[in-house]
Amino acid sequence: MIRFEEVETKMLHEFRGGTGVAQMKMVVDDNNKIICGRLEKGCSIGEHAHEVDSEIIYVISGEAKFTLDGETEICGPGQVHYCPQGSSHSTANNGEEDLVFFAVVPVHTK
Secondary structure, eight states, rough: OOOGGGGGGGEEEEEOOOOSEEEEEEOOOEEEEEEEEEOTTEEEEEEEEEESBBBEEEEEESSSEEEEETTEEEEETTTTEEOTEEEEEEEEESSSSOOOEEEEEBBOOO
């Protein structure tokens, strides 16, 4: 069981070339990164490639603007963004409230 309330919050400034601070609680092992994250209004995670892994992001609250391989999609609570292996994406909070999300980054062996 992962208890995110017991996981240290990392404050990642201009994460991956983004703006503001990405607040992340991360549990990492050899196979996965499991993340509970928060972006305040106007903050973003810059564009980055997933060459050896993929990423699944479930929006808990707020509104996320994802850019996947140059295409934009907006996700709200209960919706999922998927970045497959070999693609690039970014995440931005353009909404009025904090964007809170749960993400899993599984490492691929092929």
